[in-house]
Amino acid sequence: MPVRITKDDVDIAKLIEESKKESMGAIVVFDGIVRNDGIDKIELSAYIEGATKEIEEIVADAEKKFNLLSVEVIHRIGVLDVGDNILIIVIGAGHRKEAFGGCEYILEEIKTRAPIWKKEHLKDGSRWVEQ
Amino acid sequence: MPVRITKDDVDIAKLIEESKKESMGAIVVFDGIVRNDGIDKIELSAYIEGATKEIEEIVADAEKKFNLLSVEVIHRIGVLDVGDNILIIVIGAGHRKEAFGGCEYILEEIKTRAPIWKKEHLKDGSRWVEQ
Amino acid sequence: MKIKIKFFARFTEIFGKEAIFEYEAGETNSLKDAVGAFCRSYPEKYGEVFTRDGEFQDYVLIMHNLERIDRDDAGAVKLADGDEIAIYPPVAGG
């Protein structure tokens, strides 16, 4: 399944190995992680059906635009600690430019379009992140 | 050790986990793999000391230029099969733009500067790759 | 007419996670009309989603049956029984 919104973490090495095809020369992985900006934990919530559909549309666009051979997107939800994976994108393509281009495109589109939100839990309360 | 030229494969998931720092928000991985362009096997050779030094200089430049928090570069040598990893770059940074920028910079510089060569083994002979 | 309205992120804290909204469909029966009628039952919070003139606030995002709807088109989107509408603030995933 190329798009998953899930509480569970994933095995990136396994995603890479399973992505491989004979015509592939480049794999690019983006792993967005919880950065310590003075936060205690971060809580991610999503409109799961809506976000899945938006991301599937983004992926379909990217596959055509960048001639991608494989795409996996895993967006996590739930309460996460500093250092935990939030978003993992694994792109396989014939050549490096396509793989980088596709990965950055999917990432930027997810950030602006997918109905997913972050709430930062601080020592003294919490706040919604609005980008 | 941030730069390694080696016959051995590496555990990408372990490299990612070991790279993580509290101030890190993005990790980008490039994994260059042997593509089946009608080849049987590919043989990589290197001027190991020369290539290590060149790549270390490239990494030092990139760390400054893109404000990188961690860099691992593993370039494999020896005889490799289709689908095998050739070059693995793992970059950690505060933000995604820095991580992508640093990863692409290091990759392009390695391709033009590091004394490493490929020889393609075909069904009926072999040929040096000259880019 | 029965529709489902889902709210997300900070809107959940105001309007709840989701509501089944049952109403008498008027002549226009647009998405904007229906969500407006629902939000008017929270008079103190109506302004979070709508302007005084009854337009969606310019930071509000809308999905109708999993399709993104432009705010400016919300008055033209006709609803059918059982439709699902999602109303949410700017996203922050990734």
Add this chain to the structure above:
Amino acid sequence: MKIKIKFFARFTEIFGKEAIFEYEAGETNSLKDAVGAFCRSYPEKYGEVFTRDGEFQDYVLIMHNLERIDRDDAGAVKLADGDEIAIYPPVAGG
């Protein structure tokens, strides 16, 4: 004077992997002179690395004690006993 000259990739197939080259240092004793003198002992293959005018071919890459040397500077680089020189064709890593 004793220097080590290393060859890589297809140059290895011509000149071997590495050679200890012992010679009488002349007045200039430049990197270009030394590598030129060594390669001249392979008259049929000299042209792989040098032009007829004794300049490095424009695809040849050079390292001197692990430092990259510009072809055009190779006549100005002085050698010392024990120096290591690497001569190689265009790279193709990554």
